[in-house]
Amino acid sequence: MTGTLEDLLRELAPQVLGVLVRRYGQFDACEDAVQEALLAAAAQWPAEGVPERPKAWLVTVAGRALVDHWRTDSARRRRETTSVLDPTNEVGDDRDDTLTVLFLCCHPALSPPSQLALTLRAAGGLTTAQVAAAFLVPEATMAQRISRAKQRIRDAGTRFELPDANERPGRLAVVAHVLYLMFNEGYTDLQQPGLTAEAIRLTRLLHRLVPRDGEVAGLLALMLLTEARRAARTDADGSIVPLAEQDRGRWDATAVAEGLALLTRTLGAGPIGPYQVQAAIAAVHDEAPTAADTDWPQILALYDVLERVSPGPVVTLSRAVAVAMVHGPAAGLAVLGTLDDSGRLAHSHRLDAVRAHLLELAGDLATARDCYLRAARMTASLPEQRYLTRRAARVQDRHQQPDQD
Missing domain, CATH: 1.10.150 (DNA polymerase; domain 1)
Incomplete structure (x- = not known):
């Protein structure tokens, strides 16, 4: 298809x-x-x-x-x-009726994981296999979860209508999180640009429904500022290009401008939440004319805020890079060390990939190579495997260079 x-x-x-x-x-x-x-x-x-x-x-x-x-x-x-x-x-x-479907899938009778799974399938258009992959569970397990969720909605006798103003805030947070996951699934999978477009479309609808909600506006800004870089994320043969090496002239200036305008209207207008902070981080990257011009102290300050409002290992992982860029790779590696016992990252390639990058910056090329290769073995994404393997080969070449002089 x-x-x-x-x-x-x-x-x-x-x-x-x-x-x-x-x-x-x-x-x-x-x-x-x-x-x-x-x-x-x-x-x-x-x-x-x-x-x-x-x-x-x-x-x-x-x-x-x-x-x-x-x-x-x-x-x-x-x-x-x-x-x-x-x-x-x-x-x-x-x-x-897409928004009504979204809120129905986020019915309070369901557990948060069931809300997320059902919405990704029914409103996001993901297959059961894709939803299972996003949750790192077997497809059969996810199929049972979705089936039970649909049964509970039927048993609850829910009417097909948008929730009233009193009920809406609690379910709005789940809907926003689902759209966030949907966007991340499409952005991570380079073969699914349509999924990010659909996440943006649905978030626009949600923003139209609740225009004064700062987190929904922040989520839309985050999506736009991130999606703006899509064209520069791969080279001619489809290989991943890291942010620092991207041709910023290929970024979508219209999407960047819209995202920045949303963020400008949102920040300071109400309580700050994780989507607004993440959008602010994306904005700092997008506003830098070159990678060397990136305001890393500001990004680190924003990650400090993000750790306070939404702590977690993924946030700490990203903050470690900012720490390394401001205080040196050794400081960043020290932050990564706090994640070694994190169960949520045990089966992810991200920890080894970031550690490899920081080790490369620190000059420990042999260990960096090993970490790149280990990360390549752990990811199921072929583009990421190729990228990490190439990084390992490049580090190996640099490591052997002195011996050839």
Whole structure:
């Protein structure tokens, strides 16, 4: 399936699900029916072409799948068949219920991990396998979690509507976190630019719903300031280019300007949160004309704030780089040492990759090479494997150079 078709299906999936749930209820049955329709489209559209009204096509096919599921109830089947197969009903339904689907997936009856998993699949368009990979669990385990989440929503008898003003803040934080994860999944996977675009689209919708929420505005700014660098993240052969070596002339100036404007309106207007701080860090990078001009003391100060408002090993990992750039690689390595017993990073390549970089800066080339290779073995991403392996080879060449003089 081509990237363009995959992007289209990902965008339409929550809209189609919204149409079905608003008409018929039964979120779990509707979500299963939408998945069947998406599979049918993925199989037929490449050969037959995309229909003139792709959303209506998906609604029709998903509706027929519902009829098949309900065929044991003949009276209801006749009633639903009349509604589902009415072309006027299908084509005229242009309402986008994506945000309502997002909030429904973040129902308080679900645990936070279930909220995240269900939203990534139902509203984000990720497959169960992709969601499982994001959570580092087997696909079968994730399938069971999603199934139980849909069952709980059905048992709760939730109405398909946006939460009221009193209930919205608690669920808003989960929705924002889901969109953050969705964006990170697409940005990390260089083959899924459509996923970051969809995360930005959904975050724009959320920002429109709650324009005064500083964290939602900060999240949108963070996405824009980060996505602006996409074109420069890889070279001609698809290899990863680190931030310090990127051609900043290829960055999207329009996205940078929009992100900076959002951040300017947000900072200082209310309580500061982690998305606003991360956006501020991204802004410092994006505003530097060259890597050498980066204001690392300011970035370190922002990471100090981020550790206070949202502490965690991933934040400490990034802060270690800023410490190294301000106080030297030995200081950064000392910060990394505090993460050696962190269970959350035990199966991630990030710790070894950052340690390799700081060891290279410190001149310990032999150990840096070993860390690069160990990190390459731990990541499942082929572009990252190639990048880390090349870094290891470059360090090896530098290490052997004195012996050749």
